Each structure stands twice: as structure tokens, then as C-alpha cells.
Amino acid sequence: MLQSPISATRRTVLGLLSILVLLIGYTVLSGLKHRENPEDKTIPTWTQLGDGMLTIIEKPVPTNPVLAAALGPEVQRQDQQSMLVRDLKATGTRFLLGYGTSVVIGLILGTAMGSLLSLEALTIMPLRLASRIIPTAALAVFFVLAGTDLSMYVAMIVFGTLPAIAIGVSREIASFPRELRYKAYTLGASHLELIWDAFLPVRAPEIIEIVKSTIGPAMVYLLAAELLVANQGFGYTIRIFSRKLDMTVVYPYLLILAFFGFLFDFVLRKTQVKLCPWHNKLG
């Protein structure tokens, strides 16, 4: 019968099997490639990948003092950090600042829109338009308006995710049951209390879900911008090594990015369980 339940053991075994198949498949593919060309780096061997990871986490040795002097103190100082630390700092700052701004403004704007229908009517058209424009395609606009420094990345992430967050949150707030809203007023709620003590906590699970669903797009927009214009950060490093067809660094970087995706998801899921213990008890 379709959709018959399976045991936990079977689930675990099948899950591990899939990973094993991936690893073996990669090893076989890499071996075949290296039989033709031992220097190949498009499907690196495990040893090559290990070397790549060392490149990522080791502090670079100043091999050429003349070059270092020529590049100036700024570059020298940067070179004191490993590639990973340098990129984490650069990309992390851009992401946290951009996405943080987007979430905070999106929440406030969305809540206000969901509560005041005039404000919603006033802002929904521009937001809808903005949400349909592809931020990566509009990159040139951000160059022109915000330069190529930190503010451009922030603007890009905000532009890409704020409309979705604001519209989503306002929909959740606006669909708050009428009866509960009336009830809150008969219990003596002020407008602020209605928002703070009823709208937001009751809709918290859905709002967290909305935030969760925009993390992916935010990372895509940031990485796309970095791939094109950054001079440090994950996107920059991936661009440099991709150009050399050197995947020994690119693959670990992709995995690190995926790891952060998992991490954010995990943190938000835990937050949801912690903040809304009632949510999974709905009958």
C-alpha cells in the first residue's frame, strides 16, 4: 500500500545509504577523471580536497615580501587572516546587516500594514512591484545608487527580501480572526496591546516561517552580488577559484554555505518551538 509507515531503523539505514552512495559515486567519478589527467581539479580527489581545505583555513605565508610591500599595509593586514576567516567576516557582516535590517523593517512595516488597512492600500502596490523585480538582474541599479561597498550589499538584500517579508507578515496579521480581535477589545485592550499581546504572539509561528523562507533568497542575492563585484567574501573566492577551474576550494565553500543554511533553519525551528509551545498542540 502507498504511504505505509516505515520503522525508524529503516529510515536511518536508508538515509545513511544515500550518503554512502553519494560518497562512493564521487570517489569513482573522481578516479575515472584522474586516470585521464592526474592534475585534474574539476573533480578533485579526497587528497586534493584536503589540500584545498588547508588552503582555506591556514594563514597564508608571506612568500614575496616585495609584492606584499607593494600592495601596501591594508592588504598585508588582511593577509594575516586565513581565507575562511576573512571571507566569513566579509560575507557575514554583509548578510547579518542586510538581512537583519530587512527582517526588522519588514516585521514593523508588515505589522503596521496588517493593522492599518489604509497603510496597506498605500504601500502594497510598490511592494508588489518590488517583489517581482529580480534583484540580481537589477544589480547595476544598486552599483549606481549605492556604490560597491557594504551599503550596496545591504540594499540588495533588503530590496530582495523586505517586500516578501512585509507582504507575508501583513497577510498573517490581517487574517487574525475577527472574533478574537473584538474579544480583545471587550477585555480592555488598547491598540498597542492588541498588536503586542495578540496579533504578534498568535501569528508568531507563521511569521517565523516567513522569515525562514526568505533566508535562502537573501543568501542567493548576496552571493550573486559577491560573485560579480566583491574583492573578498565567499562569492569572491568562489569566483577566483572557479576561473582557475580549481574546485578544491569551491566544493568545501559550497558545503560551508549549505551548512549555514541548515544552521539558520535549525535555529529558527528551535526558536519556533521555544516561543510557541502551543503551536504543535493545536488539535
Add this chain to the structure above:
Amino acid sequence: MTGRNAIEIRGISKSFGSHCVLDNIDADIEAGQTVAFVGPSGCGKSTLLNCIVGTLSPSSGTISVWNDAKERPVPVDGPGRDRGIVYQRYSLFPHLTAIANVAFGLMLDETSVGFRCLHPLRWRRLKHLHFEKAAAMLEKVGLGEAKDKYPGELSGGMCQRVAIAQALVMRPRVLLMDEPFGALDEATRESLQRLMLQLYQENLEARAEGLHPPHTVIIVTHEIEEAIFVGDRIIALSQVGRESKGARIVYDERQPVFSPESPKDRLRIASIKDSVVKTAFQSDES
């Protein structure tokens, strides 16, 4: 001083566009009464209730609620804490436990967001008092042991008990109920009807001691048996034969009061129902 009338309804008409629902409704609800509004579905009884709650404004006429501070009835202007409401569904806040749902109104009424943020210690002491009051109220409606459960974990009947406690803890001038037991099975429904009769008994006890009756209730229901069993007064609305002109009061009589403990006297209820139906809804056809 408290006035005799908890609610005064004066010349209420309500139209939605060209469709007239209520036509010149007049009624005084006395303090301590349990008034049941009955009528066929679509007769405007819920519309009238929403006008009393203040979520709907009448096209003409005024509804006033007795105000102790001003010692006179004050016209309704939007929902307010002097009128408690129990709806058929979405009665409780899903993110709060039963006891927190009952204490919720006390918090909203007595504190503000600013106070709670600026005076966390005072707020904690006050919250403790609120929860004590809420626990006592839950005990009274027969839900003492389920007080820490979330609405999602409670049955429909238990939810309505909490909703009644949530409204009563505010000591409203009037408790408004819109088909409150409509979604419940027969046995649960009867136990909740008996809870309403217990509240009515408290009114009688208070009157016997010369005190002000604490509970004034308006219950909207489409079931005449429920109206007879729970209410001490039935007001029937109907627009039979005058669909375009809106509903009017076709029946307004005191009813015998049933005891919360004794078994339901179905024969007596049935005979009263016959007379209500005859006078209220069949006069035009005969």
C-alpha cells in the same frame, strides 16, 4: 448606585445597502436578567448582538449601557470592557493556557505594554494576583484541573467554559453570547446550559440578600428549547411576511426559571415552545 436597566435599546434599525435587517427594535434589559434572543436564521438576532457589542453600528437608534461612574446609561461606541462576549468559535487566544486566557483580560485592562516593560517586578506581583483570580474563576466554571492546558488541547465544551470565565472575570455589565453552544454535542450543551442556570442562581441569592444581581446575560440562539431552559425572558425577532422591511420584535415574555440541579423538564419546555412558536412565528399565517 446601579440602575434597573443594564442595557437600553432604543429604535435600532440596521440596513446593509438596500437590505433592511432590523426595523425599530426597542428593548430594555434589566440587570440580572438572562434574555434569550430567538428567531429563524437570518432574522437579524446576531446583527442586533453585534450592535450591542459595538462591532457594528446601527443605521439609526442608540444602545446604551449602564455606567456606574456616570450613574446613567452611556451610548455604545465600539466594543468595550463593560460588555463581555462569548462567540461560537475563536473564543480563546490559542497562544495562552486556559488560566492565562482568563487572566488575559485583567492584564489588558489593568496594565499597559509600557508598565509591564518598565516595572517588571510590580508586574510580576500583579500577574500573580491575576492568576489567583483566574484560577478561582476557572474553578467556578468547573475547569480547575485543566487550567494549564492550551485551547488546542481542550474539548469544545471546555473551551466555552474557559471563554465564559474569561468574560466573567472582567465583571462585565452584561455577558453577550452568540450561539455559544451551537457547535457542541447534546450532553456537553446541557452541562453548559446548567452552568448558565448556576449563574442565574447567584443572581437570585444576591437579590434575596438585597444585593445587586451580578450577572446580566444576553444569549442569541436559534434553538427555542435552549432559550426557554436558560433564559428568564425570551425576545423573538422575525421578519416573516415583511422581508423587505426588516425584523421586529414579535414576542417578548418572561419565562419560568429552571433549577440547575433538577432534571430537564422536557414536557414543560415543549409546551412553552409551542406557545412561543404560536404567538411569535405563526400569527401571520393563521
